[in-house]
Amino acid sequence: MKISKIDIAMLAITAGYLCLEIPFSVHLIETVAAGNEADISTVEKFGRILTGLAVGIFILGWSLLPTFAEEGTPRGEALGAIATGFVVSVAIAYFGLYGYGQWRAASTSDAELRRAYVGLMVQRDIAASGIGSIRPDSSNPAWRAFASTVSASLDMPRVIAGKGTVPEIIEREASRQIGTADEFRMRYFEQIGPQIASSYQRYAEGSAAYIQARRNIESDGAREWNSYVDELRQRYPQGVPTVGWTAAAIRSKVMDRLPVSSNWQILDRPGFMAAYRTTAAREIEERYRSQAQGLPAGMSEAQFWKTAKVQQEIRTQTAERFGIEIAAEITPAISDRAFQAALYNPVIEKAKAGIAGLVVEKQRLPAGDRETLENAYLIAALPASALLFSLAGAALHVFVRRRAMPQPFSASRGSVGMWPGLSFLAVSEP
Numbered sequence: 001m002k003i004s005k006i007d008i009a010m011l012a013i014t015a016g017y018l019c020l021e022i023p024f025s026v027h028l029i030e031t032v033a034a035g036n037e038a039d040i041s042t043v044e045k046f047g048r049i050l051t052g053l054a055v056g057i058f059i060l061g062w063s064l065l066p067t068f069a070e071e072g073t074p075r076g077e078a079l080g081a082i083a084t085g086f087v088v089s090v091a092i093a094y095f096g097l098y099g100y101g102q103w104r105a106a107s108t109s110d111a112e113l114r115r116a117y118v119g120l121m122v123q124r125d126i127a128a129s130g131i132g133s134i135r136p137d138s139s140n141p142a143w144r145a146f147a148s149t150v151s152a153s154l155d156m157p158r159v160i161a162g163k164g165t166v167p168e169i170i171e172r173e174a175s176r177q178i179g180t181a182d183e184f185r186m187r188y189f190e191q192i193g194p195q196i197a198s199s200y201q202r203y204a205e206g207s208a209a210y211i212q213a214r215r216n217i218e219s220d221g222a223r224e225w226n227s228y229v230d231e232l233r234q235r236y237p238q239g240v241p242t243v244g245w246t247a248a249a250i251r252s253k254v255m256d257r258l259p260v261s262s263n264w265q266i267l268d269r270p271g272f273m274a275a276y277r278t279t280a281a282r283e284i285e286e287r288y289r290s291q292a293q294g295l296p297a298g299m300s301e302a303q304f305w306k307t308a309k310v311q312q313e314i315r316t317q318t319a320e321r322f323g324i325e326i327a328a329e330i331t332p333a334i335s336d337r338a339f340q341a342a343l344y345n346p347v348i349e350k351a352k353a354g355i356a357g358l359v360v361e362k363q364r365l366p367a368g369d370r371e372t373l374e375n376a377y378l379i380a381a382l383p384a385s386a387l388l389f390s391l392a393g394a395a396l397h398v399f400v401r402r403r404a405m406p407q408p409f410s411a412s413r414g415s416v417g418m419w420p421g422l423s424f425l426a427v428s429e430p
Helices: 005-034 037-071 075-106 110-129 141-153 156-162 166-178 181-215 217-235 244-257 269-292 301-306 308-322 336-359 367-399
Strands: none
Touching (some): 110 336, 166 336, 181 217, 181 301, 181 336, 301 308, 336 367
């Protein structure tokens, strides 16, 4: 049977789509198995776009191309209509699937959301440590597919019982979220350290400038004296008057700048230098103190970390970033044991309390907790359905193309063409 140009075009378009759809299905499995919510959200958004393209391809082969061929639509007009159709189908799929996901989560009961959250924790636990005699193998595609859909494909009450009690699962989830003590220590100082290092750099520059200015007082004073004497000699080439009204006027001008005595002899260098040292030292000290915020000059970075002002800043940042109050002195040199007692253990306990607050039965979930559980529910429930849609769609692309196959009993125009796969369902915000 002769294959039409429409069939050839659709086969080429379908092949291009499959080049996106199949790798996306593989990447979907790998991402969900890894359990990174940010990555899952990103992949999901791309999946909605891919679904829109799939719908657009279906409409293109089922309706648009046959209609254009029958009516002889000009090429430019046809291309414009095709582009518009793809834009509309992508927009409808993108926002429609998002709305569907939000509706599905919003219509789920609190108890079901809590069970889904526990299931998601177990799924992550299984992905990290396996289940029973099955060990995790991230290089095995079958394992990745299993780990990405376990919360939706297994009898979760039995799975949960096999992984321990809920408090044990919560403790492992908290450890997964926070990481090991070494990982948390590295992350903590990566977040706290740069600001402290920047503050120390500014302090060190000011401290060095202060120390250098103190060292330069003698040489600066000598330069000031020489300039003063040269100016007097230029003004009084016949000899500088040291007594009388002229000398008194010169002394008065010097006193405006330096604390010389009222009977200071205007060519007395030691008296001038003593007054200059006093004034210069005071000005340097005042200028430094206005910038150093009470910190002594010449401290090393280790000493800087231990100052009360820096420790207060560390306590403030720790409370803002990690939600815990600390009293211990925190420096990069703190021992592992002290760090674990002062920071790691409280952060783990806070994480455990937060997780327990989500899964322990309450009369009614607060809005913020319910939103967290709804997101977890979508991540736990939708990837399995999405994977089925994706794989089924890819299979139908390959095996279902009635227009491109010999049709001994029916070859009428408008027969159903390729059925692009629905690549993903809505999880995150658009």
